[in-house]
Amino acid sequence: MSARPATAARRRPRARAVHRRRRLVAVLAAAALGGLIAVLLIPTFHAAVKEIALPLRHEDIIRQQAADKRLDPALVAAVIYAESHFIDGRTSAAGAEGLMQITPETARYIAHKSGGVRFEVSDLGTPQVNIAYGAYYLRYLLDRYGENTTFALAAYNGGEGNVDRWVARARQRGEALTIDAIPFGETRAYVRKVLDARRQYRASYAHELGL
Numbered sequence: 001m002s003a004r005p006a007t008a009a010r011r012r013p014r015a016r017a018v019h020r021r022r023r024l025v026a027v028l029a030a031a032a033l034g035g036l037i038a039v040l041l042i043p044t045f046h047a048a049v050k051e052i053a054l055p056l057r058h059e060d061i062i063r064q065q066a067a068d069k070r071l072d073p074a075l076v077a078a079v080i081y082a083e084s085h086f087i088d089g090r091t092s093a094a095g096a097e098g099l100m101q102i103t104p105e106t107a108r109y110i111a112h113k114s115g116g117v118r119f120e121v122s123d124l125g126t127p128q129v130n131i132a133y134g135a136y137y138l139r140y141l142l143d144r145y146g147e148n149t150t151f152a153l154a155a156y157n158g159g160e161g162n163v164d165r166w167v168a169r170a171r172q173r174g175e176a177l178t179i180d181a182i183p184f185g186e187t188r189a190y191v192r193k194v195l196d197a198r199r200q201y202r203a204s205y206a207h208e209l210g211l
Contacts, residue, residue, distance in 0.1 A: 054200055055086040058099070058127045059208045065135040066209075071142075073209040075149070076135055078197035079156065082190060083134075089125055097124040100134025110136050150179055153194050158187040 056077060066073035083101040084090045096103045102110075104121045110133045111119035123129040138152065144160070145151035155163040162184065170177050182188045202211060 069139040074201040098130035157190040
């Protein structure tokens with residue numbers, strides 16, 4: 001009768017050891033699975049963060065219009081980012097509409113110059129039309145200001161008349177025509193924002209923009 005308790009006592013440490021090994025294996029398996037899931041999800045997480053911080057949509061239209069208008073697609077994307085953050089259907093207090101925030105007056109002028117005889121203001125809510133008109137206006141401004149991106153962006157934001165007066169006064173005074181010299185604070189900030197966004201789009205979306 002005395003041998004049985006001894007045998008049971010010997011079995012208990014072995015059982016505990018087996019239990020510990022099984023628990024360790026389970027912990028290691030769970031850690032490995034967690035690591036695998038993290039590896040799989042990290043790219044998705046980074047992509048989601050990039051999409052929130054620097055969104056890009058309608059890249060096929062941007063590429064097509066940039067090629068058609070001889071524009072840097074990253075510049076077109078940057079203007080959309082600054083104007084609407086790629087939110088369709090946005091209308092400003094001044095009545096500017098769509099992704100590139102084109103005013104009805106500017107849109108009618110572009111339609112007249114480009115032969116868009118069937119254009120209606122409601123068409124600005126269509127990404128294809130809005131980006132096409134915004135790209136047309138950017139090309140017009142770059143041509144008007146001798147490919148000077150700073151002047152073109154300043155005019156896109158602040159109006160051609162304001163930029164013309166600023167440039168004329170600065171040249172009369174012999175002042176440098178830099179971003180810092182733009183006399184309108186909102187326009188200075190806008191130009192910097194677009195140029196900074198252009199650098200980011202070139203770095204982050206080169207493939208999508210065909211760069």
